[in-house]
Amino acid sequence: MPASALADEAEAAAEASDADSSQGGLGDIVVTATRTSESVQKVPISMQALASAKLDERQVKGLSDFSTLLPSVSIAGLGPGRQTPYFRGIVPAGGSYASVGYYLDDIPIAGTGLPDIHVYDVERIEALSGPQGTLYGAGSLAGTIRFISNKPKIGEFEFGYDVEGNKYGDGAFGGQFESYVNVPVSDTVAIRAMGYYRRDGGYVDNKPNNGTFTNGSSSTLSLGDDNPATSYTLDNSDIAKDDYNPIYEYGGRVQLLWEPAPDWEIKPELTAQRQIAYGYFGYDPRVGDLEVHDYDLTRQDDKWYQAQLAIHGHIGDWDLVSATGYYQRKVHLRNDYTYYTVTYDGFGPGYENYLQFFDASGCSGTGADYHCTTLINPQQYYEGWTRDKQFTQELRLSTPKSWPFDITAGGFYQYRKQETNSDYAIHGLDTIAGYTMAGGGDTNYPDGYGVPVEYGGTMVLGSPAVKRDAFYLSERNNTWKDKAIFAEGHYNITPTLKITGGIRYFWTEFATVGFSGVMASARSTSTSLYVPTGEFGCPVPLPDKRLQCLNTNVTAADQVGRYKEDGETHKVALDWQFSPTKMVYFNYSTGFRPGGFNRPLRIRGVGIAAAPAYDSETLTNFELGVKTTWNNIFRFNAAVYYETWDNIQYSVVISGTQGAGMTGNAGKAKVKGVEYDADLKLGNVTISSSGAYNDAALSGNFCNFAVDTSTLAISQLSSCTVGETFGSPAVAQVAAVDGTRLPRQPKFKGTTSIRYETMLGDMDAYFQGAALYQTGATQNLNVYNNNLLVCPDEADTRTTACATKGFVTFDFSAGIKKDNWHLDVFIQNAFDKRGPLTMNTFCSITFCSGSSRTFPVKPQFMGIKFGQKF
Numbered sequence: 001m002p003a004s005a006l007a008d009e010a011e012a013a014a015e016a017s018d019a020d021s022s023q024g025g026l027g028d029i030v031v032t033a034t035r036t037s038e039s040v041q042k043v044p045i046s047m048q049a050l051a052s053a054k055l056d057e058r059q060v061k062g063l064s065d066f067s068t069l070l071p072s073v074s075i076a077g078l079g080p081g082r083q084t085p086y087f088r089g090i091v092p093a094g095g096s097y098a099s100v101g102y103y104l105d106d107i108p109i110a111g112t113g114l115p116d117i118h119v120y121d122v123e124r125i126e127a128l129s130g131p132q133g134t135l136y137g138a139g140s141l142a143g144t145i146r147f148i149s150n151k152p153k154i155g156e157f158e159f160g161y162d163v164e165g166n167k168y169g170d171g172a173f174g175g176q177f178e179s180y181v182n183v184p185v186s187d188t189v190a191i192r193a194m195g196y197y198r199r200d201g202g203y204v205d206n207k208p209n210n211g212t213f214t215n216g217s218s219s220t221l222s223l224g225d226d227n228p229a230t231s232y233t234l235d236n237s238d239i240a241k242d243d244y245n246p247i248y249e250y251g252g253r254v255q256l257l258w259e260p261a262p263d264w265e266i267k268p269e270l271t272a273q274r275q276i277a278y279g280y281f282g283y284d285p286r287v288g289d290l291e292v293h294d295y296d297l298t299r300q301d302d303k304w305y306q307a308q309l310a311i312h313g314h315i316g317d318w319d320l321v322s323a324t325g326y327y328q329r330k331v332h333l334r335n336d337y338t339y340y341t342v343t344y345d346g347f348g349p350g351y352e353n354y355l356q357f358f359d360a361s362g363c364s365g366t367g368a369d370y371h372c373t374t375l376i377n378p379q380q381y382y383e384g385w386t387r388d389k390q391f392t393q394e395l396r397l398s399t400p401k402s403w404p405f406d407i408t409a410g411g412f413y414q415y416r417k418q419e420t421n422s423d424y425a426i427h428g429l430d431t432i433a434g435y436t437m438a439g440g441g442d443t444n445y446p447d448g449y450g451v452p453v454e455y456g457g458t459m460v461l462g463s464p465a466v467k468r469d470a471f472y473l474s475e476r477n478n479t480w481k482d483k484a485i486f487a488e489g490h491y492n493i494t495p496t497l498k499i500t501g502g503i504r505y506f507w508t509e510f511a512t513v514g515f516s517g518v519m520a521s522a523r524s525t526s527t528s529l530y531v532p533t534g535e536f537g538c539p540v541p542l543p544d545k546r547l548q549c550l551n552t553n554v555t556a557a558d559q560v561g562r563y564k565e566d567g568e569t570h571k572v573a574l575d576w577q578f579s580p581t582k583m584v585y586f587n588y589s590t591g592f593r594p595g596g597f598n599r600p601l602r603i604r605g606v607g608i609a610a611a612p613a614y615d616s617e618t619l620t621n622f623e624l625g626v627k628t629t630w631n632n633i634f635r636f637n638a639a640v641y642y643e644t645w646d647n648i649q650y651s652v653v654i655s656g657t658q659g660a661g662m663t664g665n666a667g668k669a670k671v672k673g674v675e676y677d678a679d680l681k682l683g684n685v686t687i688s689s690s691g692a693y694n695d696a697a698l699s700g701n702f703c704n705f706a707v708d709t710s711t712l713a714i715s716q717l718s719s720c721t722v723g724e725t726f727g728s729p730a731v732a733q734v735a736a737v738d739g740t741r742l743p744r745q746p747k748f749k750g751t752t753s754i755r756y757e758t759m760l761g762d763m764d765a766y767f768q769g770a771a772l773y774q775t776g777a778t779q780n781l782n783v784y785n786n787n788l789l790v791c792p793d794e795a796d797t798r799t800t801a802c803a804t805k806g807f808v809t810f811d812f813s814a815g816i817k818k819d820n821w822h823l824d825v826f827i828q829n830a831f832d833k834r835g836p837l838t839m840n841t842f843c844s845i846t847f848c849s850g851s852s853r854t855f856p857v858k859p860q861f862m863g864i865k866f867g868q869k870f
Contacts, residue, residue: 131591
């Protein structure tokens, strides 16, 4: 079948779907989940497809919006552009690969913190549950999300726009403008473009507040005739404001379709976005509802583009697809980090040395009379610059349609490089004054910065700024190389019984090089640090050029951490189409997520400890499902599944590492669940419902990691049992016992909507109500840490994890339509319920749980939208 015929088939199916719907039926959705165009009701896997009409009806703008409509999907993160989706409770919290594939058309976007792709002029969003390791690879351990854009149409002119004004209930006003155009250039060429601008008003208030930092030893120090206080009063009045988390976003997409010959299509495409998000999208319940106390700027500037080229054609009767993509993303993040300072200040002497540095403007005198009286503002902030570059090439070849079976085989290659610069900094640290006795002072006090130890301070030798204002610096280059060959085929055993088999062989490589540490780490000549000359120690101060001082690996001669792995995943599916509109299927599939490398960790008072590499994860899925349609008015799909998850990758903090983390393997887990989606159309009323029940739990104890101070080796306890010391993270053997719930995923999540369509005069009209509901979820696999967040008063006594509360929200919308225009009004979370999705801390939960923040479902949000199509 020529490429143009494939497109015609998909378009015809979509037109048939619209016709069925207009005649009172449910209609259908054509998907390409298995790399061929077919009805979603014919695909033998559990999946949901949100068509453009559904996306418009439910006011979907991005990841956080459509994830609420996908019962098997949960998200965790800090706001737009800083979120990660999960399927079926498979929620790793470590490692360098995502567990969910994230595709824009045919090209994957790799990474764990994903860009917030704007949903407009989109044909559909596909959500494929379970391992998709055969056709989609390493990043699709637990599932895959695909954005399928509207394609150019040859011979047709289309134009449309939508304008919206909106407001958060007690928050600010916002709005957006979106438009698209399809232009036929010739009989063989068409161009399609879309663009948009969006402003979200914000709904979190940064309330005015002032507080005092005081070191753990004394409130004042005596230094000669001066008494510099080591306390510092904070005041956020300069930046305090209501609705401090607005979003400014704009972007667009341009596509070209060229048919150089009847059997060939060439489609270049470019998508670009920029999103600037201010503030946190969580709140501190200790301050108030949707309120925080921030003392410094929090702002993320996220710019990305993806260019891709799809070539689809035929060589004889063989179908050929080539997909080439290049993706680049630049993120500049500023984050208030004051609560980190507050936490470590509370630990007392030895931890608060960054609180006692002198402001040069407060120094005077010379020689023995030289003295400083004013300390700089000690509050920390974070500033990070990340650049991500990805190149992807996939080639697929399918057998002729005349053969008694069909096979799609291909190859995949992806190269990814990520450069990160992270400053954990203090304003003015690079220009502080030193304390010196040169010129006639007491020689018992060496030159240094800060208050001398003899006067109760924690003075350090040499400037504490590693680079710029950074007290702690991380400069790192990570590279990934992924290669795979794969094949998937189908054979009809009988006219109604089909078997599907697939296999994928993969080769993956990960390497990291860089430096992480404080200035004392850079100066050290007895650790693993060295410069490219091979000499220990680093040039101080560090040069502006990056990566001149490395501490990635304590053993490799070139100071590069490397990890390589190869293996295979496979699947077998059997589906029985026992009537034209009813199917039962069984699916067995496997998935993988590569392992990786940990940098060495500094053990307080001991030295540098080598952290072990972590192993790859595997996921095995057994799924039995049905897909049925009854008289074109009732559709019911359901699947029951059992998954085993081995070598769970999880971030852990080793006792004595001052809060530094590494990724380890937490053992095994099992997931049992049921998913369903159903639609019933009775005349003018359509009732839709979908839901998922997930019972995800550990299989066996999750043993803690410990360091052997004699060998400086970090390892996981080979066996562990629950004892009276369970609650203490420093000595506990067990982080989570056998049967502990996996975090983040509610046991039940679902949505139900009722839509009524009628006529108001000569206009089409609708009224719709929808409910979103989910039960509570735990927040961390480590029970002690989880309970510090969710039920802190019981953290030391409970051996089972507390869960956040479940919630129900209601959405309502109505609209009218005539000819080429439509007008809609909507209100989401109409009763302004505060449903918690995730919780987050500024540093290790063990230390920073007292300043945690809750990230809720979107608060009350209302708006009006007008649009036209030509």
